[in-house]
Amino acid sequence: MMKSIGVVTYVRNSPVAIFLKDNLETVLANYVDVKIYSLDELKPGKMIDDDIVLVMIKSQALQVKKHISDARRIVVAQRTTRESEIYKVFSIPADTRVLVVNDNSETTLEAITLFYQLGINHLNLVPYKEGEDYSDIKIAITPGESWRVPKYIGTVLDIGQRYIDISTFIEIINKLEITEDEVRRRFLKYSESIVSLDTGIRRQYKELVTKNTELRAVINLSPEGILLLNNEKMVSLYNKSLEKMFDIHKDITCVNLNDLFTSDIINVLNQDVIRDEIVEYKGRTLIVNKHNLEYFGELAGIYFIFQEVTYIKQLEQTLTKKLRAKGLLTRYNFTDIHTKSPEMIQCIDFARKAACSDLTILITGESGTGKELLAQSIHNASHRTKQPFMAFNCAAVPESIMESELFGYEGGTFTGALKEGKAGLFEQANNGTIFLDEIGDMPYSMQAKLLRVLQEQQVMRIGSQRVTTINIRVIAATNNDLRKKIRSGHFRADLYYRLNVLPIMVPPLRERKEDILYLLNYFLRQKHREDLSVLPETCDILMQYGWTGNIRELNNVAAYISFMTDNIVRPDHLPCYIFDIQEDFERDFNVLAIRGDLENCQAVLKVIADFDSLDMGAGRKSIEDFLNNTGVHLSQGEIRRVLNVLNGCELITSGIGRKGSEITLKGKYFLKWLKNRNNQPV
Structure with missing residues (x-):
């Protein structure tokens, strides 16, 4: 015959009663019949015949006693909480006033007792009483009665209904003489999910010690000095890098900050906000940052990070070396653009302003005018200067492989693909700049895919179903008339307007006559031929020449001149093609x-x-x-x-x-x- 348990609560079929019934059946289902009774239903003479009568508090036991034939069948439930819920409470800073709310004053005090029993003794727990004002308290804890918490309480930790403790289950199982293996298996699984009142947090403490050991090993691997203080400015945590930076040879745990450093460093550390402040200590230059640690809106400690300038420089050198090895670094800045032309100076001034934004730039100009030099200068003047700069020539890559180069592919997508896959240029340029040179020569089929990337800032590798979000700045350049290509149906109008947000037109050299002789002399100085003297008639020929190759062509002419003469530059020292003018008059x-x-x-x-x-x-x-x-x-x-x-x-x-x-x-x-x-x- 199946044995039974009667659960007595104040109200029949209340959430608490239903929860306790489910709680018992987690372990005892199919072996015990669980019934629910309410105190208001127990009229005089009404008897309860169940093998076990479970009550929640001792005062209920006195009321139930007259309704059973043998008081030894009464079990007062010890209740606890789930492990995953109770540890939220341990994160609240010490000495914080916390309101405890339950369904009545007796169960509220019982909940507070439970918290103390579980080792939560670092908080000032305040029992809730109906009608009183607790507006000075910011945090409340409740076991499944969050609706009772006053609305003005900012943070509510609902740890859920309290579960029957392991000790109560053992008592029930022993009294009912249940020996089935299935019940034992369920009981062991159940015991893993709650905090036992018998053992408290001993097992958790053991795990915490293990995790702290692992944490200390990790922070000791950091090259940055780490210092953690509690609210009293006492040292809670530090690492070996901090010991090395400040020549510390003793345990400084619980040492006050004011007793740890010199007065000039203390003055810096006591500032409310510290962002990349520089401090000096025994010949070392250190950069320090300060962060406040908060739990539930309350200050729980102060965290300092110290970095040696020497180490930061080493990181920059390493990063620069790796980026250069990948071809992701720029070489030019605005100072590398030499000009005396008012039109070119105006162009550079606009480019400097454009560098301060993340808007897309379209640079137009003839071949050899220095469009990539300008693009690199914009990147180096922007906030992305430490990030990659990827240059891609749309006219130099076959259409068949252009998509894989730009967007990447998953491993094994096509014959010859790397088995680990490959990131495309957009992914490689993430957080930096991608320069799309000769954009006017991009195949029409690729233009729609590029447009989507510009609009959504997302890419998908070939053969992948995963979308990758990117953060890039796009600079495009062309020597084509894109409006003419739009009219002829070779360039998408929507892509043009997406690219042409900040247009920059680089004037050709023939419209910058002030720069012809100026740049010639500059290139000759670069080639260590500043000793050369250019005859006026030679200058006249150079000034009248069309310079269809622009700056690149002028640089080539300077190289030719430096090779051809040792003293005076005469007209016959110029390349012969300069005299072959096929101009239409x-x-x-x-x-x-x-x-x-x-x-x-x-x-x-x-x-x-x-x-x-x-x-x-x-x-x-x-x-x-x-x-x-x-x-x-x-x-x-x-x-x-x-x-x-x-x-x-x-x-x-x-x-x-x-x-x-x-x-x-x-x-x-x-x-x-x-x-x-x-x-x-x-």
Whole structure:
């Protein structure tokens, strides 16, 4: 016949009663029948025939005694809590006032007794009484009665309904003479989940000692000095690195901070906020940071971290070496951009401002103008300067492997893939900058995938279902007209507008004539050829040249010059292609035809060219006399008007006084072009 247990509570089918029934059945289900009774149902003469009568408190035992035939069947339950719940309470700072709330004053006091019994004696536990004001208390503990806690209490630790203690279960099992192995197995599993009132936290203390030993071993491996103080500024924890930094040769646990360091260091450590403060100690330069430790909003200690500047420098050198080995470091800063051009100075000033933001930048400019140099300078001037800089040339990588290079892949995704997989450039550039050069040449199929990365800041490797969130700054560059490519259907308009947040246009060298000779001299100095003297006619040729290769081409010309001559740079010391000007002068031809008499302009330009062959400038009177001798009659006023037109087209330069007008290199080539044009068959 199955034995039974009667559980007596104040209210039938209350949450407490149902909880206790489930609690008993955790161990005794199928072996014991559990019934629930309430005190208000036990009328005079009502008898309880169960083998065990379980009550919660001793006062209930006195009330139940008259309803059973043998008082020895009464068991007053000892109740405890789950291990996982009670250890929250141990985290509350010592001497904190904590309100304890239960369903009545008797059970509240019982709960407080339980806490003390479990070793929670570091808190000032205050029993809750209905109607009283506890607004000065910030934390409350309750065993499943959180709804009773006053609303003004900020933090409520609900440790849940109290469980029947192991000692009570042993008493019940012995009285009912239950010997089944299944009950024993359940009982052992149950005992692992609660804190026994008999053993308290002895086992937990043993584990805590073990964990503290492990923790101390870990913090002693740290190269940073660690110092932990309690609220009284007494040392709670420190490591070997701190001992080494401050030449400490004794145990300083429980030593007051003021007795540990010199007064100048104490003055720094007593500051409310410490962020990267520098202190000196016996020739060592240390950087210190301070953090407050809080539990449940209460100050529980102070944590200091000390770092040696020498160690930080070693870390930076190691990081720099590793990044350089991976090609993730930049070499250029804004100070490496040399210019005298107002347009270029304005461009650099805007780039400096753009560096302070994380907005996407689109750099446009011809090949060789220094777009990557500008991109690297922006990265180095930004807050990402210590993070990776990844450069990717969209025109140099085949479309078939571009996706795997940018986004990476999982191991075994395709033939030849690394078995461990590979991170793409976006992942490698995380927290840093990715520079997408020649973005205008990116295949159309890849542009949509790039757009999604820019919009979502997330990437997914090929063959993976996992999305990786990234934090990158994108700088793109192109020498193409992206608007024209949009119209032709070769570039996505939505990608263009996503990239073109902060546009920067780098002017070509031919529009920065102030920089031509300035940069030539700079490159010659770099090649240790500052001794070279460049003739004026050589300078004139360089100034008139188109420089389609821009700065890169000028650097090559400087290298050629330094190789070709030992003293004076003459025109024949320049690369021959500089003289092979294939320029179309139709525009200038039309200007001369519209703004002046074309035949008169040609006649005047030829006279000035003849004077140039004699190394002479041509004044208006000289031009007038020369033309009269050839049968062309122009007044000085008409000559002045022609000179203005020729000067506006940069075919001549007009000086003041006796210097007169001189033909430019462009003017000479215009005459050659004009001669070839006139000789072409109609």
